[in-house]
Amino acid sequence: MRIPCCYCGARGHEEFTYLGDATLARPSTEIGAPADDATAAAWHDYVYVRDNPSGRHRELWQHTGGCRAWLVVTRDTRTHEIHGVEAARDVALAREATHE
Amino acid sequence: MNDSSPATPPQRSSAPVTAMRLMDGGLIDRSRTLGFTFDGTRYTGHPGDTLASALLANGVRLVGRSFKYHRPRGILTAGPEEPNALVELRTGARREPNTRATTIELYDGLVAASQNRWPSLQYDLLSINGLAGPLIGAGFYYKTFMWPAAWWEKVYEPLIRRAAGLGRASGVADPDHYDKGHLHCDVLVIGAGPSGLMAALAAGRAGARVVLCEEDSRLGGRALLDGRRIDQRPAADWVAAIEAELAAMPDVRILKRTSVVAAYDHGTFAAVERNNDHLAEPPAFAPRQTLWRIVAQRSVLAAGALERPLVFPGNDRPGVMLAGAARAYVNRFAVMPGRRAVVFATNDDAALTVTTLAEVGIDVAAVVDARSEMSPAMEAAARMASALLITGGAVTRVRGSLGVEGVEIRSADGRKTRIACDLLCMSGGWTPNLHLTCHQNNRPVWDARLAAFVPGNLPSGMAVAGAANGEMSTRSAIMRGAELGVAAAVACGFRAASPDLPPTDEESTSSSPLWRVTGVTGKAFVDFQNDVTVTDIGLAHREGFRSVEHMKRYTTLGMATDQGKTSSINGLALMAELTERSIPDTGITTFRPPYQPVALGTLAGHHRGKDFRPTRLTPTHAWAAERGAVFVETGAWLRAQWYPESGERDWLESVNREVRTVRNAVGVCDVSTLGKIDVQGPGAAGLLDFLYANTMSTLPVGRARYGLMLREDGFVMDDGTVSRFAPDHFVITTTTANAAKVLQHMEHALQWLRPDLEAAVVSISEQWAQFSIAGPRSRDVLQRVVDSPEAISNAAFPFMAIAETTVLGGLPARLFRISYSGELAYEIAVAAGYGEALIRAIMEQGRDFGIAPYGTETLGVLRIEKGHVAGNELSGQTTARDLGLGRMLAKKKDYIGRVLQERPALLAGDRPALVGLRPVDTGARLRAGAHLVASGQEPVAANDLGYVTSVAFSPTLGHWIGLALLSGGPARHGERVRVWDPVRSGDVLAEVCDTVFVDPKGERLHV
């Protein structure tokens, strides 16, 4: 598999490290907030529950053997076709912006 | 019988030099003679020969014994698909089993031996298995030897291993080197037959970067074997002209002796180049083989086709050969594969074999065409060869056991004719070599006209040309190759035009399948290498195996080292017939990489032995080795474990001395292996607050703080120190083992979780040599090393102070007053290249104070005496509270692990928590890993209270001490527990105590 890093160009997958689902968002829980069931469930899902989609999947990879950038790679899990690669930080900043 | 033939007239004729060698023709160099031995007998051949052609030239037909039945076997093919002629090549450490004689290039001094025969190739006692056939028929592994179970290892397996098997591995280390390389190109062309050559030429002329891989030692493919004319000249001359043009192109790389064995995603291919297998041994320092990873924008698969055997009794006898192979031996190697031949075929391609054999004087006695209609091409060939043509006939029997002596032919009207011959050429048609199109799970499709599977959906960027795509004539192969070469170059952005297409001979490719000869008895082989017969497939069917994948595994058809190259389609067809389904409905088994067997050494490359996982050396390694240090692998590093001194009898004596030296004087230890990460930027403090469970933003400049990182699930991930050199500049340390993981964790936090933070992190682990100087005299030593001694007085540089300074007269250094040992201690860091100089200076300056170096063992004892946690306690299953570090957890900031570390189960009072252990009998030894049960309780799982994580003999206290995770933890201080170690028969009573055994108030840190 070849992953087109947005900084380095297409590189072999052995240069990258896989993390997983890039659609998960870290729950924002107020400091000192009482631990209710909804909070527990949100964190449980975030830390432990993963989908195993067949088809397009947005996932986090890091170019560990290259520029060290974290990337959001949109990949078809059946064919390995890669539909897009974005810098994770850009995606994260955009996510923050829509939250505010 | 070699080298003894009479002189012969100088024309292309049957006149032998050696027994079966033609006087002229072929692509061999008659000016040089190569000697070789097979089964101890000496023979000769010429450069350009394969072992198979040289054996045939010497009249050797019997080459091996078959896998299960020990049937005599000869040479079936002239290429890499050979299932029969497998030999042990070379001797000693280079002996390689199951090597195909048809691919071994002859070299002077070659030594080969037949396999799987006992006691000899000519007379094999175990061929009696042939009589006991039913005993080891299909599925014999699964049912015959099932009972009694104990007999399997002792009786059946040794017997079967002797009876059924292949060659022997050398049993000693491989002495050769193997290399790996990467190639990037626009167009990869796989196979250099006519279609591949045209594709490479078209793309190369367009300016594309082309890699052309050919598994043979010569370019040309079947053009070299068929004896046709291309471009109005012998095909080999046409090939040579194209090769010369390609070789002159700067962006074309030709890899001969290179098999592309796998096609992976996104245009990535694996190829094995046999750099030096054609020599007795590789030249010094040169690799035997190279594993290439080739990345191509476009690929053209031009892998040709493989001829199918026909299935009839005795089709495995030495002297039965594929028709295409027979003419290959004549045309390329100038060898007569026999003197009197019968050709049995289902297609017009075999007509070329008839005429080729006749042209060199081989007597073609009969041409048996299985097709019911007279073929004009076959008729013309038979007439030219003066051979009897039997249309609609079949070979029903082969006479001769160690080699063909004759055949029985059944005519269309059922009449039987016996014909004496020593060569039977057979052709069941050609199967496109489409393996590489299927490696990404694409399925081939059935082409009824060709009676063959052809490529279906293709991997992206791949196109298939020539016989591999079912285009069986040379003309169509050339046309298609040129077309796809142009298309591939254009797709890569080049302007390309088709090369002129050379004229070729007329040829008929008409073919009609015959899957087996019916109405016959006797063993008719489908898979030669695994000895699978028509009967075995019938048996599998009768026993209920309907899926082709099940049939394959039950009969083992296609599961030998040739992976069914010559057998799988015949097997499928027979299965289809039995299940009354069509071949496409029967399906085809999955093609998986590698296409050819690949030596494990090739896959390993240089990553073998110590190089599989190289050890990293610390900056003081040479110095420590000079002092006679004993080293230990810790993670990726080789570290000094202890430094024995003369007179010390064992490690414990050395370690006790080192510990006492640190506690009473001063010691120095290389701690450079700790992970070191530089953190800078306006968001640096915020980042560290987010990463550590305790607060770092409040750390003053010039101070260090112990820090604890959690995982998001609330468990401890790592610990270390955080030092603040400037408001926006920190240096953190990690444990040796987690250095890479923590850096990645930090980058993830910075780039994904907290993109709002402006900071950068970089590993500086390898840039700095760092030493711990520990003990009451450590400041005295250090003051002689630093350039400003007064700056490190107790008042000016208190516990947990840090500073950038200089040592040894201007060498920049970082100084940290931190302590792992519990003594007055410092860590000092300099650029890694100065590490050795610094430790020599420290030892020199410390001599007056009784300094001694200490290793990882003493480091461990010192930290256990102080109750500091390390890898054994940071097991991924412990929380900060479990480790007695709950007070560090910040209340007023967010950090990774904040929410989940408060899960009720992690706060439960009976969780195992860290305690100290001291044996009640101070002579007793504690063992790490031992389980804890309450005093007086049975040591059973239900009573388990925890386990011992770390132990050490404390020379300070004079007895063993331990750290343990004990249910209830510090609440049990003062209780007694059984320390039960069933593995080493330990059963010791110990008192639960505080984790800090030495200087519990920490006064020594501040002196």
Ligand SMILES: [Zn+2]
């Ligand atoms: Zn990159």
